[in-house]
Amino acid sequence: MVRLRDSRSGVLRELPRGVLRLQVRLPSPSPDNELDRVRLLVTADVLRRAVEVAGTQVLEALVADEAGEELEPTYREFCI
Numbered sequence: 001m002v003r004l005r006d007s008r009s010g011v012l013r014e015l016p017r018g019v020l021r022l023q024v025r026l027p028s029p030s031p032d033n034e035l036d037r038v039r040l041l042v043t044a045d046v047l048r049r050a051v052e053v054a055g056t057q058v059l060e061a062l063v064a065d066e067a068g069e070e071l072e073p074t075y076r077e078f079c080i
Helices: 033-054
Strands: 002-005 012-015 020-025 058-064
Touching: none
Parallel strands: 020 058
Antiparallel strands: 002 012
């Protein structure tokens, strides 16, 4: 099992090994989509490495602003 702590509620959740749902937060939506894309791709690279090391697979990734509002899911290609 993989244990993840929800950063908002503090609840510890157990997920079967090989399953990981994560949420990526950007400081704020950028009017320059290319900048957001670069941020996301850099973040995705770091996440991929972490996932490879942990032996898990990302099933879903949400991109949200600081208020928790989901942004347009334009870059789902980084979900591995």
